[in-house]
Amino acid sequence: MHVTHLSLADFRSYTGVEVPLDPGVTAFVGPNGQGKTNLVEAVGYLATLGSHRVSSDAPLVRMGAERAIVRANVRQGERQQLVELEINPGRANRARINRSSQVRPRDVLGIVRTVLFAPEDLALVKGDPGERRRFLDELITARSPRMAGVRSDYDRVLKQRNTLLKSAALARRHGGRTLDLSTLDVWDQHLARVGAELLAQRLDLIAALQPLADKAYEQLAPGGGPLALEYKPSAPGGGHTREEMYEQLMTALTGIRKQEIERGVTLAGPHRDDLVLRLGRLPAKGYASHGESWSYALALRLASYDLLRAEGNEPVLVLDDVFAELDTRRRERLAELVAAGEQVLVTAAVDDDVPDVLAGARYAVSEGVVERR
Numbered sequence: 001m002h003v004t005h006l007s008l009a010d011f012r013s014y015t016g017v018e019v020p021l022d023p024g025v026t027a028f029v030g031p032n033g034q035g036k037t038n039l040v041e042a043v044g045y046l047a048t049l050g051s052h053r054v055s056s057d058a059p060l061v062r063m064g065a066e067r068a069i070v071r072a073n074v075r076q077g078e079r080q081q082l083v084e085l086e087i088n089p090g091r092a093n094r095a096r097i098n099r100s101s102q103v104r105p106r107d108v109l110g111i112v113r114t115v116l117f118a119p120e121d122l123a124l125v126k127g128d129p130g131e132r133r134r135f136l137d138e139l140i141t142a143r144s145p146r147m148a149g150v151r152s153d154y155d156r157v158l159k160q161r162n163t164l165l166k167s168a169a170l171a172r173r174h175g176g177r178t179l180d181l182s183t184l185d186v187w188d189q190h191l192a193r194v195g196a197e198l199l200a201q202r203l204d205l206i207a208a209l210q211p212l213a214d215k216a217y218e219q220l221a222p223g224g225g226p227l228a229l230e231y232k233p234s235a236p237g238g239g240h241t242r243e244e245m246y247e248q249l250m251t252a253l254t255g256i257r258k259q260e261i262e263r264g265v266t267l268a269g270p271h272r273d274d275l276v277l278r279l280g281r282l283p284a285k286g287y288a289s290h291g292e293s294w295s296y297a298l299a300l301r302l303a304s305y306d307l308l309r310a311e312g313n314e315p316v317l318v319l320d321d322v323f324a325e326l327d328t329r330r331r332e333r334l335a336e337l338v339a340a341g342e343q344v345l346v347t348a349a350v351d352d353d354v355p356d357v358l359a360g361a362r363y364a365v366s367e368g369v370v371e372r373r
């Protein structure tokens with residue numbers, strides 16, 4: 001798929017901007033702070049309902065405005081769709097597909113798909129487990145948009161179960177009403193049921209991603225691997241089927257119930273799991289050099305790109321400010337690997353940062369004006 005037109009209103013620094021886009025490579029070039037990343041961040045928002053830079057929506061709305069609108073015309077083969085998201089911080093966001101407002105924001109997922117490389121990706125390797133869980137879950141949703149529903153069900157069940165545990169913890173401390181354990185049993189079952197589905201999808205994704213990530217790392221840093229992706233569940237058990245994973249989660253929840261009631265929080269489930277990234281025999285986090293960590297993060301993104309393409313879900317590839325971070329060899333390799341993508345959006349401070357093999361359309365971005373050269 002590719003985006004044929006991007007339109008922003010009150011998004012980040014833009015009061016209003018219209019950007020027609022072609023398939024192939026488009027580079028947005030301009031000095032720092034002019035609004036290049038803001039453009040590709042908006043495309044990413046349509047794909048994930050989140051920003052790769054901030055965890056809340058408020059900074060996405062232009063200072064002084066109430067809401068932002070991101071709109072894109074999208075072409076998938078012969079099919080054209082118009083998607084629109086209205087970002088209302090503190091209130092519910094709204095969506096429209098082909099001008100119909102009878103849709104929820106999450107119904108938009110799957111229309112625009114992106115794989116986005118950005119300097120923030122280093123956190124995939126060096127950051128907290130939450131970064132890696134988000135990486136997995138966004139990719140799961142790009143592979144199968146119905147997983148957006150499973151993720152939001154899981155978040156809802158977790159929140160309700162935590163509320164129950166918190167009030168139990170408070171009551172315990174202050175000698176109030178004790179918890180009705182049968183209520184907690186019901187929430188355990190909900191959490192384990194939805195959690196098993198999420199876990200199964202994550203494990204399936206990791207199995208598919210592993211050989212692709214290893215291959216990508218070898219292309220970026222020959223002889224530097226091998227690389228291994230190892231899922232570390234908070235509820236161990238090695239289950240293979242959904243039913244086994246459900247039992248595994250139920251057993252863990254039963255085993256830690258006392259602790260959970262003491263602490264007032266859910267201590268096992270996919271929200272507490274991690275993905276351990278190994279380079280050779282060592283975990284990358286804490287051991288890999290800066291350059292190795294960068295190559296690892298790039299390899300994960302390239303593997304995501306290859307996987308979505310192989311499954312017939314060609315995404316828009318976004319390379320936000322990445323070339324300036326790479327040495328010449330890795331810069332050329334990366335450019336060669338992605339040059340044939342259906343649509344590649346690049347941001348760079350100067351023309352020289354865009355490798356020659358990525359020749360294509362160029363836009364100059366300056367003080368919020370986006371002008372084709």
Ligand SMILES: Nc1ncnc2c1ncn2[C@@H]1O[C@H](COP(=O)(O)OP(=O)(O)OP(=O)(O)O)[C@@H](O)[C@H]1O
Nearest residue numbers: 012013032033034035036037038059060061062063
């Ligand atoms: N909510 C907002 N309201 C108004 N302006 C904003 C908002 N969010 C960000 N900006 C402005 O947008 C600009 C940053 O834009 P952007 O991140 O796209 O820059 P860039 O061109 O990619 O720069 P760099 O090359 O440094 O990455 C900053 O000047 C910032 O002040």
